[in-house]
Amino acid sequence: MLKLTNRQIVLATRPTELPQREHFEIIETPMVSLGAGDVLVKIRYVALSPWQGQRLKDFRNFTRPFAIGELIDCDALGKVVASNDDAMPVGQVVTGRMGWQEYAVIKPSALSRVDADAQVDELMWLTTLSSPGLTAYCAMDLFGRPAPGQTLVVTSAAGSVGSYAVQLGKLAGARVVGICGGQRKCAHVLNELGADAAIDHQDESFEDALRDACGGNAHLFFDTVGGPIADTVFEQLAKYARVLFVGRTASNNSATPHLDPVNLRQLWAREASMQCFSRYSYDERWAFAKDRMLELCQQGRIRSHHNVVEGFSETPQALHDMLAGKYTGKVLVHYA
């Protein structure tokens, strides 16, 4: 028996720095009836991402900011519980942009099917086989191309995208130096992800440790952070190094997201080339990347490291904690 009301979490007021519970409101809405071709999905897990923090602010980048009162969007995994589309039967597990709510009414074309026969942990369809993993795969495959004999530096190496960049770099035979915040994450990057070195940017020896690990000869830099950490990495780049700018969480989550300077001097002195990468431009590569990553998952060569927070109403706090760097790996919230 379906509930008659849906619960949603919407934006109440805009945070200027890290979002807190008070910036959100839980509202009850009547369950809308299904239109022609719609399906109703009962959401089981939602995935938290840095871009959600960015879209809470009044700042335009790839996508518009959330409006006050608007449902917070996100990737989610759920099960079809009612369907007006014969090709998408009740019981099918799906992923898609369904948002912080208990139920979503959505067109099947906006959903991806979870392949129950694929024999991988179901949550990998929200991590390795969704935005975080596929973003890292596409960026590495199309532009990064790490190779044996090369040193790859990855920022936010314990993070949702960075952790795949580290693993893919190792699979490609590169020497991988991961940067992350705190000794707990460093141990994870070293022991679980297999990096050759893990450097703590919160430690006062950061610059020296990075120099020791890179020796001014880093060939490829996979960056999702920007800001002063990236500037420190630039000083360790080899001549003709390549920089992949895949994200910029340092500025997204700052009070001044419109400023995002990089110190070109170090890049210029090394005649570096840089590529800004957004996953939103590579839809046509998504299926290819998903097939390849699924293979790697099934072979046990790529692993997903995620955290599951319990409870719909804990979503805002979980977002805060994730943006504050509390978690190692992707953060999922379990709804039902």
Place this chain on the structure above:
Amino acid sequence: MLKLTNRQIVLATRPTELPQREHFEIIETPMVSLGAGDVLVKIRYVALSPWQGQRLKDFRNFTRPFAIGELIDCDALGKVVASNDDAMPVGQVVTGRMGWQEYAVIKPSALSRVDADAQVDELMWLTTLSSPGLTAYCAMDLFGRPAPGQTLVVTSAAGSVGSYAVQLGKLAGARVVGICGGQRKCAHVLNELGADAAIDHQDESFEDALRDACGGNAHLFFDTVGGPIADTVFEQLAKYARVLFVGRTASNNSATPHLDPVNLRQLWAREASMQCFSRYSYDERWAFAKDRMLELCQQGRIRSHHNVVEGFSETPQALHDMLAGKYTGKVLVHYA
């Protein structure tokens, strides 16, 4: 009859901003005798370049700073007046890094011959067929590749390198928008270099005028300036635009040359790719570029726009004036 003394201009004290006469000293030195294989060149013209201003400061980039008391290095053109090398006869006109002095004792391997039969203005061997022209050629040929249907933006478009970027862009069939300082330079870029639009960055309408000229659809950006002017151009780049960082005079000549931030946000939003380019890495392309540029000169399709300042002792003032933006095109100083 050769003089018994040579005059040289050396660094006396370091400028923190634009160099003035007082930062230099003219010294008389005894003429050194030629070693085995050496030649003596009587210098006729020296070429002034932004990197000279940078090397006056205590700041390391591609090359070390000039030492106090050191001869100021530069490209120069002169005639061999004594030779201990049969293959480099007296009377041969040559170019090379000979510095601010009346005579240079130098190995022929460090010199390039001026081809008197090539039927081009002799001074083009110091401009179009030397660093400024060949830097622009190599950067455009190896990385820029402007094409019909594309919009190319060039900063310092009336400058020694930028003026060739504009001309090469037009020859390649691109629509070219030149940026420079002041109406006089704009007229030059439009009427002499053939740009499709010339925008004055000193005018308060700069941003609007650039938007009108580019319409947010600039495909290629050839930048030799950096700083706020480049940041303004970033806002007019097309999706997947390419940026060639060929110089950074905005910071070289500032009081804080160690800082050279670019606002990555605009580049990231457009998924731009960037290439830092230094001519010093492309020696092996130099001969190819020179042959091609010579052809273009002989066909009258590329022109050199240079200024000749009279007199050895005027060199420091000429450097100041060039760095202050007084001149349109390359600045040469006539020594003898």
